[in-house]
Amino acid sequence: MLFSELGLGPDVLRAIEDKGYTQPTPIQEQAIPWVLQGRDVLGCAQTGTGKTASFTLPMISILASGRARARMPRSLILEPTRELAAQVAESFETYGKHHKLSMALLIGGETFTEQVKRLDRGVDVLIATPGRLIDLFERGNIMLNDIKVFVIDEADRMLDMGFIPDIERIVSKLPKLRQTLFFSATMPPEIRRLADAFLSNPKEVTVAPPASPSETVTQAMVLVHEEDKRKALRHLLRTEDVKNAFIFCNRKRDVAILQKSLESHGFNAGALHGDMVQSKRTETLEAFKKGEITLLVCSDVAARGLDVQGLSHVFNFDVPVSAEDYVHRIGRTGRAGRMGRAFTLASPLDGKQVSAIGRLIKREIPLIAIDGLESAEFLSEDEARRGRSRGRGKDKERGDRAPRAERAERPDREERAPREERQARDDRQPREDRPSRDERPVREDRQPREERQPRESLAATESRRQEPRRDRDRDRRRRRDEDEDDTPVIGFGDHMPAFMLRSARRPAPIESTEQSSQEG
Structure with missing residues (x-):
């Protein structure tokens, strides 16, 4: 059509x-x-x-x-x-x-x-x-x-x-x-x-069965110890014909760490994750599409829907937690009829996730070996759970270190010469006899202590704190009532102010106007 x-x-x-x-x-x-x-x-x-x-x-x-x-x-x-x-x-x-x-x-x-x-x-x-x-x-x-x-x-x-x-x-x-x-x-x-x-x-x-990988993508898996994953990735990048590639990490903080590690080993790598500002994300993605950046280390923010023409490889530095995410990650390559290659780096702790991916895509991912690196085996679920509980933070910086077996052994400590025994000192003066101490006076018989009352229990203390206040209010009202008399107080009561006890001077009588006029 x-x-x-x-x-x-x-x-x-x-x-x-x-x-x-x-x-x-x-x-x-x-x-x-x-x-x-x-x-x-x-x-x-x-x-x-x-x-x-x-x-x-x-x-x-x-x-x-x-x-x-x-x-x-x-x-x-x-x-x-x-x-x-x-x-x-x-x-x-x-x-x-x-x-x-x-x-x-x-x-x-x-x-x-x-x-x-x-x-x-x-x-x-x-x-x-x-x-x-x-x-x-x-x-x-x-x-x-x-x-x-x-x-x-x-x-x-x-x-x-x-x-x-x-x-x-x-x-x-x-x-x-x-x-x-x-x-x-x-x-x-x-x-x-x-x-x-x-x-x-x-x-x-x-159109297609849900979460089924494209047939144009060749898949492979490398099972190595956690501290060897960076070496394995660098080996694949050097031996494969990588035109451009996505390298996926599960955690955003690992994206920047891996990108800096690849740059330090001479690879042209950029980073893309959700914590970057939008302008930087757009700039990095455009540089990758133009071919200015060959390797793009990213989190799952780039795993869905990003269409980069002619992407040749996808590397899963971490096995995805979700089996569906595995399909979405490797779906970035092998598009429009072109062939693509996808490699997954697994550690002994990833057995459960790898099994879930195999059940989803209805086939096992082929295992390949890396020359010079010791192959590993998946741990049981109990062993993997104990390994994860100890945390994987210590493994982040181990990637570029030499394996423990390759490290130079520490030189044995030189045996110290035994200490010489101290000789007894003969010139020490004998200790003078101290004067005898005065005998202490005999104490008078003390009065027997009063028996302590048993300490109140915590529960009793709490119950006493929670008593309603009406008992204390009742006591307060009773004391106030005892101080009052029933006899009503008239005027000032028994107390008479001093100014009222003073005798008052009577004013002189005023004669009427008629009497004064008659006398006149």
Whole structure:
């Protein structure tokens, strides 16, 4: 089947031809017609199958008619990482170059100012990570009630990264009448439950068995002691024809350590992990794509969806904790029909994880030996558990040290000469006899001590502390009542102020006016 038979618009077909593609991949062939019909789609396909184009191409045709309003995007695509969001944005720019669709990329690590300006002008396609989208929504810079097409990409990775509560909150803000496209590389029960909640009568599209590695990838495993893993990696890098490669570590702090170790041994290596600022991450990834960096030491932030053309090798410096992550890691190579090679460095503690990977891919990974390095064997689960409890921190700096057997033995200590025995000193003066001490006076008989009362127990003390206060209040009222008399007090009572005891001087009588006039 050709792209021209899928029902895409002429401008989209022209952009596909400019890219050099003529035939769709299986996921594109099955999903694009249903998306163009407006149906909800549940897609399960491994990475590297053209999953991104299976929703970007029909979305461009659907959104070609219409216009977005300020702060009200017409479509929303959620991605788990900044790199995946940037990659989807790049896909829209490539295939939508003959349209006038506006697009905004909302990811962390960049300023809000430019993103808000784009939203104010109105966008047709909004590509975002959940955290930044919620931040802008809470600030009032975006409204989600005009979304026509909603896409959740890499849903299983969203689950692993703890984004499901954020996604449920975002979905609650969307209109009920919308088209939802749900894509995942694996389909565990939790993802199935989310799909049932978000989708309405979806059309399910499954291209390959979940989490099955591509047949174009040659796999191999090296089982060595933990302290020999760096030597084994350097041996593989020198003997293999490595054009460019991803080197995966389980922990972000190990990424920087391994990258510096490779640089110190003359390898052209860069680092990529989640703690780096966005500008540095973008700069490192672009340098790797341009060939300025040959080896990219990274954490699982780069394991999903990153499409680097012609990646020749993948090295798992640490066996991934999740068996699904193994498939996603090695899926970076062997794409588009090209051959790729994937090597995993395992230690005796990794037997459980390696067994889980074998059960998932339904085959064992072939073991190879490294010349000059002692091969190891997997420990039992109990032994591995005890080994992990002691921690692997001590092994980090051992990689470049010589094995314990190769270290120079310490010279034996010289035997010390025995000490000479001390000779007895004859010239010591005999000790003078001390004068006898006066005899102590006989003590008078002491009075017998009063028997101590037994100490109150802790429980009794606590119960006494918890007594209600009404008993103490009752005593206080009783003492106050004893001080009062029942006889009422009249006036000042028995106390007479001194000024009232003084005799008062009577005033002279005033004669009437008539008597005074008669006398006159």
